[in-house]
Every structure is written in C-alpha cells, then in structure tokens.
Amino acid sequence: MITTELGDGLTVSALGFGGMSLTDMYGPVSDSDALRTLHHAVDSGITLLDTANGYGDGRSEITIGKLLKTRRDEIQLATKFGIVKNLGPSQRGVRGDREYVREQVELSLARLGTDRIDLYYQHRVDPAVPIEETVGAIKELIDEGKVLHIGLSEATGDEIRRAVTVHPIAAIQSEWSVVSRDVERWVVPAATEHGVGFVSYSTLGRKWLTGLLDADEFVAGDVRFNITRYNRTNLAYNQPVLDEFLAIARDADLTGAQLALAWFYDKGRRLGLPAVSIPGTRYPERVTENLGGLDVELSDDLVARLDALAVQVRGHRSAQPGSVSSARE
Template sequence: MATVELGDGLTVSALGFGGMSLTDVYGAVSDDDAFRTLAHAVDSGVTFIDTANVYGDGRSETTIGRLLKTRRDEVQLATKFGIVGQGGVGQRGVRGDREYVREQVELSLARLGTDRIDLYYQHRVDPVVPIEETIGAVKELVEEGKVLHIGLSEATGDEIRRAVSVHPIAAIQSEWSVVSRDVERFVVPAAREHGLGFVSYSTLGRKWLAGLLDHNDLVEGDVRLNISRYTPTNLAYNKPILEEFLQIADEVGVTGAQLALAWFYTKGREFDLPVVSIPGSRFAERVSENLAGVDVELTAQQVERLDTLAARIRGHRSAQPQLVSSARE
C-alpha cells in the first residue's frame, strides 16, 4: 500500500477505512462481522482508520478499540468531535466549546482503549463558538500528548485560514466525488494554500456510484433516508447519469466503485493536493475491491467525460445542508 503525506507531517495509507460502516447506519452488522472487515482492511495494508464519537453512539470507536489492543502501532487513528444530540439525523446540533472538547476526547480515548489520537477532527464547525477557540482547545490536547494532529471537517476556506492561525491543520475532510464537486471552489484552494491534505468521505456516493443502491433496500435508521439525493424521485432523475457513469466503468474495465476512486485520485494529482479516500464497508470483499481502485489510470478523455456529471445531479449530498461548507461559502 502506497502512503500519502497529508499536512503537518502526518503520513497515512493512500486508502483509508471509514468507521461509520462499523455500525448499523448503512444496514445491520454484528460487532464480530464489523471487526472482521476492519481487520481485513488492516491485513490488506490499510493503516488509516477514520471514525467519530457519534458513529453508533460510540459503537464504532469501541469496535476499533478491539483492534487497537494488539495493533495500535500499525494504524493512524482519526476520530471526531462536535456533532451532538441523538434526536435523529437532521435534528443534531454542534458544539465546539472547550468543555465539550475536553469531555469528548476522554470518552473517545476510553472507548478506543488508547492514550493518543493521531488525527482529531472538529466534525462540524460550531456556528456560535469561533473556530479559533475550538482549535485552541484541541491545541491544548496536542500539548498534553493526547492528540498528535488536528483536522477539520466541512470547514470553509475562510475557516481553514482562521484555524491555521492557531495551530497547523493536517487535513480537511468533506465529500469530494465525481457527483459532488462544490469543495473545488474554495475548500481545495485553501487546503493547497495552507498545506493541508484532503480526506474524502462518500467518494463512492454512499454506494450509489457502485451501482448497488436501491431505495427499497433502505431500512429505518439508514442515514441515506434523510439525504435528498437518495429520495425515490431524485434517484429516478439521476439514474441516466449513473448509467452513463457505469458505462464508462465498463469501458475502463473496472467496477463503479473503482472508477469513482480512480477519478478522485486523478483530481488530487490535477490539483496538486495530497488526497485520501476513506470508503467504509460491512464486507471484506468490498474493501479488496476498493483497494484495487487506487492505482487505476484514466485517460484525459475519460476524466473529461466524468467531469461533466456533477453539474447534472439533483439532490443535496448532506442530511444537514446548513452544516456543510458550501452553505457558508
């Protein structure tokens, strides 16, 4: 597995693993099955594990903690703080105050069973607490050795600039995919300007770009039920776009998931930006499939065709559009 150096000297595997899938958010999964898939990822060369305190209300961190008991030094561990409230997706709030930051890092460390977090993200920017104050609180954790690097998720270009005035930032995380390119306007340029790496979630469109998502298969609790892009109406509207995408995948000789990853890594090179995708899965075979997509090479013509798709997609990428960067740029 190749490695990528993000910002602030943090080096991770070129493909990461998203820990949300270790919970029931995309369908039921047992703790043992989740653990086996996670272990398979690490066995296969994935060293970057990315989770959050709210995934499964701590369940994801607990499962990762099982792995860390014997393999802590093999991985770079990322987790997040900031999203609060369990009233359901779309009803959550955000906290970035120092008291909350210090409370949550201790809870995460306990669930993970470790004394340090390699990359600690502010999951969403608090609209009330200035980002300088939040990063200042995480900086204290760096000084105490509990956190090694600081990350931001869904921060705007301006918020990135304000954050780095307090402490170096290793990575900015957002969705960046063949059907979701809003970050290219302000976030990507700010990341380049200040030496951040980019970590993309939902690079596979939450399974849609793999051609494996049927709205009828979504059960209560699935996060996609709350995202407008995945309503039956919008899935039907976007179906011809997906068919065009999968046709290109057939021409390249790869799966939809692999083409989505290939496009993303191509964009990283195009923007001269260190990038890592963190697809999650409940299934070991999907992890292996994703790994094979990192090194796929596309022609300029194929990239040009794929570049046209995002502008045609109907529906927002987030269940809480007001909290993602594009709403505040």
C-alpha cells in the same frame, strides 16, 4: 500500500477506512463481522481508520478499540467530535467549545482503549464558537499528548485559513466525488494554499456510484433516509447519470467503486493536493475491490466525460445542507 503525507507531517495509507459502516447506519452488521472486515483492511495495508464519537453512539469507536488492543502501532487513528444528538426527533446540533472538546476526547479515548488519537477532527464547525477557539482547545490536547494532529470536517476555505493561524491543520474532510464537487471552488484552493491534506468521505456516493444501491434496502436509522439525493424521486431522475458513469467504468475495465476512486485520486494528483479517500464497507471483499481503484491512470478524455456528470445530478449531498461548507462560503 502506497502512502500519502497529509498536512503537518502526518503520513497515512493512500486508502483509508470509514468507520460509520461498522455500525447499523448503512444496514445491519454484527460486531464480529465488523471486526473481521477491519482486520482484513489492516491486513491489506490500510492504516488510516476514520471514525467519530457519534457513529452508532460510540459503537464504531468501541469496535475499533477491539482491533487496537493488538494492532495499535499499525494504525493512524482518526476520530471526531462536535455533532450533538438527543436534541429531539431527528435533530442534532453542533458544539465546539473548550469544555465539550475536553469532555469528548476523554470519552473517545476510553471507548477506543488508547492513550492517543492521531488525528482529531472537529466534525462540524460550531457557528457560535470562533474556529480559532476550537482549534486552540485541540492544541491543548496536543500539548498534553492526547492528540497528535488536528483535522477539520466541512470547514470553509476562510475557516481553514483562520484555523491555521492557531496550529497547522493536517486534513480537511468533506465529500468529494464525481457527483459532489462543490469543495473544488473554495475548500480545495485553501487546503492547497496552506499545506492541508484532503480526506474524502462518500467518494462512492454512499454506495450509489457502485451501481448496487437499492432504496428498498434502507432500514430505520439509515443515514441516507434524510438526504434528498437518495429519495426515490431523485434516484429515478439521476439514473441516466449513473448509467453513463457505469458505462464508462465498463469501458475502462473497472467497477463503479474503482472508477469513483480513480477519479478522486486523479483529481488530487492533477491539483497537487495530498488526497485520501476513506470508503467504508461491511464486507472484506469490498475492501479488496476498493484497493483496485488506487494508482489508476485515466485519460484526459475520460476525465472530461466524468467531470461533466456532477452538474446533472439533482438532490443535496447532506441531510443538513446548512451545516456543510458550501452553505457558508
């Protein structure tokens, strides 16, 4: 497995694994199947496991904790805090205050069954709490040995610049894909400027770029229900873009997933930015497929064809557009 050094000296596998897929948020999965896929990922050389306190209301962390019982020293463990649920039907808020940070790290450590978190992310920036205060609270956890590195998810370029005045930031996480490129305007330059690595979620467009997404498969609780890009109207509108993307993949003798990952890693190399993707899956064979997207060389002409696709796509990438970085830049 190729490794990548993110910021603050954190070295991880070049391909990570996203823990949302260990819950029913993308469709039903048993705990035994989720654990089997996790073990296959680690057996394949993946060491960065990325989860959050809210994925399946802690279920993802609990499942990862079962793997950590025997394989903790093989893993760079990332989890997140900050998104608060139970505010009402389909409502959630954000907290970044010190009290909440300290409360949630203890709950996550207990579910994971470990004494340390390698990379602790603020999942969303709290507009009511200066980011310097939130990062300062995580720095206290570093001083106590409970956290090793700090990450930010969906922070703006300005918030990254402010955060690093308190403590080095190892990674900024956001969606960055062939069809979601808003981070290239402000977030990527700030990360490059301050030595912050980039970790991309939904590089495969929440399965859409694989060509295997069927809206009929969405079940209650599927996170794509409330994302406008994946409603039936926009899926139909965007179908020609997907058709072109998959045609390019066939010409390159790659699957859609592999081409999406190859494009992302190509972007990181061209920009001189340490970049890691964390696609999740419920199936071991998809982990193996995704590994085929690493270290693929793409021609300038092919990249130019792919780069032209994003502006043609209709629908927002987030269920809460106001909470992601592009809304606050």
